[in-house]
Amino acid sequence: MASGPSSGRNNQTKKKLKKEKKRARVKSEEQLERFDSLPWNPSLPDKDDAYSFLIGSNELEGGFLSLEEIDETEYALDIPKPQNESAEKILKRKSKSKKRKVSEHDDSSVAEDEGGNEERPEEEEVVEWELKELKQNKKRKKKKKNKTQKKGKLENAAEENAELAAVADGKEDVDEESVDESEYLAWNELRLHPLLMKSIHRLKFKEPTPIQKACIPAAAHQGKDVVGAAETGSGKTLAFGLPILQRLLEERDKVERLISEYEEADERIASRGFLRALIITPTRELALQVTDHLKEVAKPTNVRVVPIVGGMSTEKQERLLKSRPEIVVGTPGRLWELMSGGAVHLTESIIDMLPVTSGSDDAQSHNTENCVTVSSLQRKKRQTFVFSATIALSADFRKKLKHGSLKSKPNDGLNSIETLSERAGMRASAAIIDLTNASILAHNLEESFIECKEEDKDAYLFYLLSLHGQGRTIIFCTSIAALRHISSILRILDINVWTLHAQMQQRARLKAVDRFRATEHGILIATDVAARGLDIPGVRTVIHYQLPHSAEVYVHRSGRTARALSDGCSIALISPNETSKFAGLCKSFAKENFRRFPIDISYMPEVMKRLSLARQIDKILRKDSQEKAKKSWLERNAESIELVLDDNDSEDERVNKHKQKKASSAHLKKMQQELNTLLSRPLQPKTFSNRFLAGAGVSPVLQNQLEELARQKLADSNTSAQNKRRKLVIIGQDCVEPLQALRSIGEEACQDLKEIAEKRKNMENLRRKRKEQKKRLHDQRRKQRKKLKGGS
């Protein structure tokens, strides 16, 4: 009988308890969501931490937020404080928990556990305790399940990273024992996570580059915003990539520590799946490259890196985002598209971290000309890095940044990084690390130029590729039209080239870069989409077929060679119209003496002969394809409006057209044959005897020609006994790579560009004066004749 009311009371208690627990859980989840949207938290400084003196000091003003530094009231958070809880308390709590297990049915101990609540009926307390136990068991099981799942996930992600990285470049994990750590001592002071050091060993990066050395402490350990400037190919990707990974790993370690010390905290703190770092790059290829680079370094960790770029399947990228990667590397267009489309992973983590957009009424932000600067709260929550090789900082940039009074200058192209830094909302305490020298150009880079007429640029290009086409070469054009023109001419001249420009399909763009990367002496003709960031080993030469519009782009283009520890050479083809522009460009990086690239003009007649044939062939082919395109355009449009196209030509006209076409195709065939015959022989200087062939150090193009010629000669000698007497003599030719050719001439070919521009100006003045003088003479004579006529 007693069980009736008692069980009713128990049911009520159960419900009440359930409700209370639910309310507490919802509240805690809400708090945790806010907590998780905070920046990642670095580990606490160890006592013997070399940087610990910085924590909490003024040095950190505006710096990263550690758990201990977060102003909870600012974020309305209730952050667990495990460190404040004494070890004694934790031990007590744990022993209590043990006691519970041992004396499950010991009423007195239950009463003690419940804080000695003597007023509550015994039965109620027992039921409550049983309920609690049940819940705790459930919780423990859930925790165990989660841990196993999490562990599985981590392992999967790490495996995935490892596989991807291994596939990316065929490298395999180094045998840990084979690493001689003494070779890597220079990394020690950067105090990187052991997993990152493992990657560094595998990549055989013996020491950090200067920009890495300078940036890692500020970015990874002091949590500062960083504006980093260092020459092209100096390892800037890892200068910001390593700090990002370091902080993620420290955060993970901290969570694990908390879990072991403070069991209940794990689910609240360890909740994963938020986007922690967003890296924005100017081009798609660069985004993919940065992704690969970071994946390579993150290989032994569980950190996932995903690229989000245009020109690829949006659905696939949405799926990738659903896997909730910690790091996203993207181009602005596609990122914006997905964010506008509501991609949760991007919006939930980024939106309130972004600079406020125009029109916002945020009281803390203030409008400048084109943008709104970032509110102090947002700045505090986000760590920002801006890296480039060409940070053209104005003299008072630091001062302005320090005083937090940056104002963007409208249309200020040269100070674009300054504008970007401002828009990105750099904190006043940002570390500005500018390692660029006065010339900004990479120190291993040899700069040179060839002065020529605009119409002769093709000839010099052909000359360079034929005689010096060693290693990989990138040819930069400013316009797509010029790119199409030279790629077509070079292909007719039997030189294999890849092209890369913004109007190409993304898949074709990637294919071009991949093939270029895979070809030892490959040639890539590109517009400025390839100017920034592309890191392709073995690029020995950069040719500027057309000058870029700014010194900044010039530096980035030239920086595709002479990267990391290698050297390289850049050659600018300068037409008379470009001389003063080039002189201006050079002046902007304080380098007025450039070398004139050595040209052996005895090759030019032969070059011109081949080029002239190629141009004629190109003209005919181009005309043909234009006619075909026009015809198909007409047909397509006629078909769409259901029109029948009449051929209005008379019979005579049709016959004439047919004859012309036949003649043109015969002419084309003849020229192609002629060109093929020429191309089957090596490029010859004017005084060249057929018995002498170029030898050591030949370019790949020349090598092919030599082999072809050798085959021909062999065939000839087999058929003609007379030819047997003719021996092929191979002599040395200056077919070395451009850098060697440049170095071989020493300093003598150094040219003062100012001088050249001056000379050109003087010549033009002289010409103008002569013209004026001629005109004056002419006028005088006319007047005299008039006078004479009038007199007579």
Ligand SMILES: Nc1ncnc2c1ncn2[C@@H]1O[C@H](COP(=O)(O)OP(=O)(O)OP(=O)(O)O)[C@@H](O)[C@H]1O
């Ligand atoms: N510590 C290091 N030791 C040796 N090589 C390194 C090191 N760090 C990076 N590298 C290599 O140097 C090359 C250039 O690096 P990265 O592409 O990051 O240069 P960058 O400064 O960003 O160039 P750019 O300004 O052209 O974008 C890469 O191939 C990279 O793997």
